[in-house]
Amino acid sequence: MTSHKSSMWTKLKANIRRRLLSGIFLLMPFGVTLLVMRWLFQWVAGFLRPMIEYVDKKLSNYPLTEPIPDIYISVCVSVLTIIVLLFLLYIVGVIGQVVVGKRLIKAGETLLLQIPLVRIVYTATKQVIQAISLPDRSALKSVVLLEFPRPGFRAVGFLTGYIADASGKKFCKVFIPTTPNPTTGFFEIVPVEEVVETTFTTEEAFKMIISGGIVSPDVLATGKPIQTPGSPNSDKSQ
Numbered sequence: 001m002t003s004h005k006s007s008m009w010t011k012l013k014a015n016i017r018r019r020l021l022s023g024i025f026l027l028m029p030f031g032v033t034l035l036v037m038r039w040l041f042q043w044v045a046g047f048l049r050p051m052i053e054y055v056d057k058k059l060s061n062y063p064l065t066e067p068i069p070d071i072y073i074s075v076c077v078s079v080l081t082i083i084v085l086l087f088l089l090y091i092v093g094v095i096g097q098v099v100v101g102k103r104l105i106k107a108g109e110t111l112l113l114q115i116p117l118v119r120i121v122y123t124a125t126k127q128v129i130q131a132i133s134l135p136d137r138s139a140l141k142s143v144v145l146l147e148f149p150r151p152g153f154r155a156v157g158f159l160t161g162y163i164a165d166a167s168g169k170k171f172c173k174v175f176i177p178t179t180p181n182p183t184t185g186f187f188e189i190v191p192v193e194e195v196v197e198t199t200f201t202t203e204e205a206f207k208m209i210i211s212g213g214i215v216s217p218d219v220l221a222t223g224k225p226i227q228t229p230g231s232p233n234s235d236k237s238q
């Protein structure tokens with residue numbers, strides 16, 4: 001019985017100790033922040049107060065002017081100190097975002113590039129985002145379907161342009177990306193009549209390819225037939 005009570009008391013003390021330490025660790029960042037802000041406030045106020053008192057003393061030498069009461073000077077110092085602190089915090093934030101932020105991003109990228117599978121996905125995603133962020137996304141005209149790698153199979157590709165042979169027959173230039181790295185793939189020159197345009201957006205197509213089809217629209221909707229430049233009802237440009 002005594003050992004049981006001793007065990008309970010030991011567990012209770014350990015539990016209380018853990019709770020106290022958790023409380024300290026949670027409040028410590030706030031306490032440190034308050035101490036730093038208090039120190040900054042006193043430092044800035046100590047710098048501004050002599051300046052305001054000097055200006056007040058100079059103004060009081062002129063006729064029809066009286067010295068400002070000390071309480072008003074204190075209020076003025078507090079308000080100006082808060083404004084100066086907010087401005088300093090903003091400047092520090094800008095510097096941190098531009099300088100430190102870039103270094104952190106670069107360090108994070110370096111770390112990610114050391115992990116084999118993550119490196120492939122991260123690099124591909126970054127390059128994809130850069131590609132689809134081009135003005136008007138002119139590099140990728142539309143998302144299309146075509147038979148690949150054999151008849152009966154359908155592959156998602158990106159129409160990148162048009163080309164004609166010596167007889168004037170029109171072909172589509174199609175890039176078929178691989179999964180999960182869409183920066184590599186196959187380039188195919190396909191007859192226009194064998195290419196079907198879809199209603200997928202570029203973002204939807206990339207999500208579907210990178211995820212291996214896990215993230216995809218519920219319906220595989222096709223749109224109008226491919227219209228080459230110069231053909232009737234064509235609204236595309238080469």
